[in-house]
Structures are given as C-alpha cells and as structure tokens.
Amino acid sequence: MERWDRIGRAAAYGAAAALVPYLVIKVSWVVGSLLGLLPVGRGFSLGEWLVLNTITIGMAAAGITLGLALVRPWGMRIPGRLVGFVAWVGSGFLVSILPFVVVSALVGSGGSGDSGGDAALPGWEAVLLECSFVGTGIGLALALPAYLWRRRPPALRRPVRSGTGTSGTPPWPAVAAAVTGLAWSYWAVGGTLGIAHRDERPADWHVLVGVSACWALAASAAVLALVRRPAARLPYPLLLAVAWLGSGSMFAWSGWRLPATVYVALAHPSDVAYPESVWVALALHATAVLTGAGIMRTLIRGAGRERRLVPAGHQPPAAPPDTAPPLEPGKADGMVGP
Incomplete structure (x- = not known):
C-alpha cells in the first residue's frame, strides 16, 4: 500500500493544480465583465453572468481545497462527513463531464460542458477548461481511495x-x-x-x-x-x-x-x-x-x-483458564517493587 499511497498523494496535488487554470479563467471573466473589457455570455444578463460565474468560482475553490485536504495533514482533522460530501458532489460532476468531453470531441460538437459558455470563447480557453475537468477527475479518482484507506481502512473492505x-x-x-x-x-x-x-x-x-x-x-x-x-x-x-x-x-x-x-x-x-x-x-x-x-x-x-x-453461531473465544504468566516476585497484586 505504500506505493499506492504515494500515487494517491501525488494525484491529490495534481487534482488541486488542475483546477487552478479554471479558477483563473472564471475570475478573469467576472472582473473583465465588471470593467467592460470582456463580453457577457450569450443569453445572459450582466447580473446572471456574474452570479453564475461566482458560483463556479466557489466550486473551483472548493475543489482545490478538497484536493489539498486529501493529502495535507490538516485534511485528516476535517470532519469526515464534510470531506465525504464535498468529494461525493465533486466526483458526481466530474464523472459526467469526463465522458461528455471525450464523446463531444469525437463527434465534433466542441462542447466543454461549462454552462457559462460564450460563442466567442477562444480555443485555448476551451482547452484549458477541459484539461481542468479531466485532470481533476483523474486526480480525485486516484486520491480519494488512498485518503479513505489512510483514514478508515474498513470502508474499503466487504462487510x-x-x-x-x-x-x-x-x-x-x-x-x-x-x-x-x-x-x-x-x-x-x-x-x-x-x-x-x-x-x-x-x-x-x-x-x-x-x-x-x-x-x-x-x-x-x-x-x-x-x-x-x-x-x-x-x-x-x-x-x-x-x-x-x-x-x-x-x-x-x-x-x-x-x-x-x-x-x-x-x-x-x-x-x-x-x-x-x-x-x-x-x-x-x-x-x-x-x-x-x-x-x-x-x-x-x-x-x-x-x-x-x-x-450466526460465532462466539468470541473464551480466555483459557490459568494461562496468565506467573508474576515476578515483588510485583504481585499490582505492586511494583523497586
């Protein structure tokens, strides 16, 4: 398991790093729209565009925090239910995005799966967004089992x-x-x-x-x-x-x-x-x-x-009688001698 743990730790850092381009792009969209430097997404008002992208910024920040929590010591002190819920929701998004990105590329539809898209989205931004999704999905898929094994090994064993x-x-x-x-x-x-x-x-x-x-x-x-x-x-x-x-x-x-x-x-x-x-x-x-x-x-x-x-029928084995080792002189009845 030591080798698997090393892979999981590296994958956790990779998952966090993969979301950084997504976070930077989303922040630039919000700031650029507020300053009038970037257009608002097609079909959105300025307020709707800001709300949508602010939500996705929060999701990206939560994803980066989750990736680091799966590898850093402070992640073991976070309540397990909170880590599990964030990981569950994040994984749910990513497992749908990954096949979507692959199939969309094969059929030539060009969708990135991001609901805040704009018709004039540059190609390099679309590639970075898709790489963020793919990298985070693969990283979490490797990091989550390793984290779970470190924190609660019985969870991966059949009950x-x-x-x-x-x-x-x-x-x-x-x-x-x-x-x-x-x-x-x-x-x-x-x-x-x-x-x-x-x-x-x-x-x-x-x-x-x-x-x-x-x-x-x-x-x-x-x-x-x-x-x-x-x-x-x-x-x-x-x-x-x-x-x-x-x-x-x-x-x-x-x-x-x-x-x-x-x-x-x-x-x-x-x-x-x-x-x-x-x-x-x-x-x-x-x-x-x-x-x-x-x-x-x-x-x-x-x-x-x-x-x-x-x-059924299983009983804990009873301790055999008179099998305790003899006490050393001077240590009987729990008294420790000099």
Whole structure:
C-alpha cells in the first residue's frame, strides 16, 4: 500500500493544480465583465453572468481545497462527513463531464460542458477548461481511495454478512434510479415522448443525457448487487465506487439543473427553450436529486449496520483458564517493587 499511497498523494496535488487554470479563467471573466473589457455570455444578463460565474468560482475553490485536504495533514482533522460530501458532489460532476468531453470531441460538437459558455470563447480557453475537468477527475479518482484507506481502512473492505438468501424487496433508490436512467436513455437515443421542442436537441444534449442515463443505471445495478444475499461476486470496492459515483452524478447534475428548470417553468423566458417539457424535466431532476441522496443514505446505513453483524453461531473465544504468566516476585497484586 505504500506505493499506492504515494500515487494517491501525488494525484491529490495534481487534482488541486488542475483546477487552478479554471479558477483563473472564471475570475478573469467576472472582473473583465465588471470593467467592460470582456463580453457577457450569450443569453445572459450582466447580473446572471456574474452570479453564475461566482458560483463556479466557489466550486473551483472548493475543489482545490478538497484536493489539498486529501493529502495535507490538516485534511485528516476535517470532519469526515464534510470531506465525504464535498468529494461525493465533486466526483458526481466530474464523472459526467469526463465522458461528455471525450464523446463531444469525437463527434465534433466542441462542447466543454461549462454552462457559462460564450460563442466567442477562444480555443485555448476551451482547452484549458477541459484539461481542468479531466485532470481533476483523474486526480480525485486516484486520491480519494488512498485518503479513505489512510483514514478508515474498513470502508474499503466487504462487510461481514449474516444469513443466506436475498434481502427481499430492492431498496426504493435502486428502483427510482433505474426508472430515471431508462427515461434519460429513451431521450438520448432519440425518443420524443416528453419532448416539447424536437429541433432544440443538439449533439451535446444527447451526449450529456446519455451519460447521465448510464450513471443512473450503473448506480441502480451496483446498489442491487451490494444488498444481495449472498453478496455479488464482483469486488466490493468496485461496487461501492460505482454506487458512490452514480449517486453523486444524479445528485450533483440534477441539483445544478433543478433551480434553472424551476426558473424556466415559472418565468417563461423568451430566449430559453429546453428540448424536453419543462415540467417533465422538473419531475425527473427532482427525482434524481432525491434518488442520489437516497442511494448514499442506503450505502451509509447499510455499511454501518452490516459491520455490526456477527455471523450466526460465532462466539468470541473464551480466555483459557490459568494461562496468565506467573508474576515476578515483588510485583504481585499490582505492586511494583523497586
């Protein structure tokens, strides 16, 4: 594990460093827009542009802090729940961005996955933004397990299970994730049920919806495998990682889209047209947020419960009688002699 720990520590520094260009670009956009030196993004007012990019600046700062927390000594003193939540949400964003960037490059759509984009975005800025996403995603993927192993090694070991057979009815988050994933898959392959504007579906939209669908279905399958009795033969860390990343993807991305969808549903802006029906999208995003949180709650509660289980018929071995070593003269009854 020493070699793996060194790799994880280097990856943590790399993840933090990869977000620095993103942070610098976003700050320059905000400052340049305030001073009138840079244009406001297409489709945004100045206030909306500043709010959006200020939020992403905060997210980038949180990502850099997370990368450093995974390697610096002070990171071990931060409450584990806080580190876990930030890592979960950040990983959820990144696992959707990485396939999106790769597939978009292959199909030539040129999307960076950044919702604050402008039509006149220079090519070098787009490359830096994409490199930030890719570098941070790869870095966190290597750094998180190493950090978890240093802080709580049992979390990566398969819990002890008792009994045989199945665990009964599948947990509701697994079912909800499967339904949501199937709905997104239907849209990704060109389905029109629930689509309000059929001409407003660029290749980027199909790719991102398809990636979200894949993670939702993967999370559902992983949760079902984790709660099976007897346990699935797949490696426990792999199932845990898929459930973690899939639920984070659902929670993070739908949580990001949900406020914008609510705004469009209530305000009916003339310059915004979602491909899907706004109310259908609203229902799916709300379901995805609740499902992602439900999967994480299932993982946390299941791990805590199963690690307390003792296999049936197992009793701690009793100490054999009269096996204590004889006491040295002068040290009997707990008295220590000169």
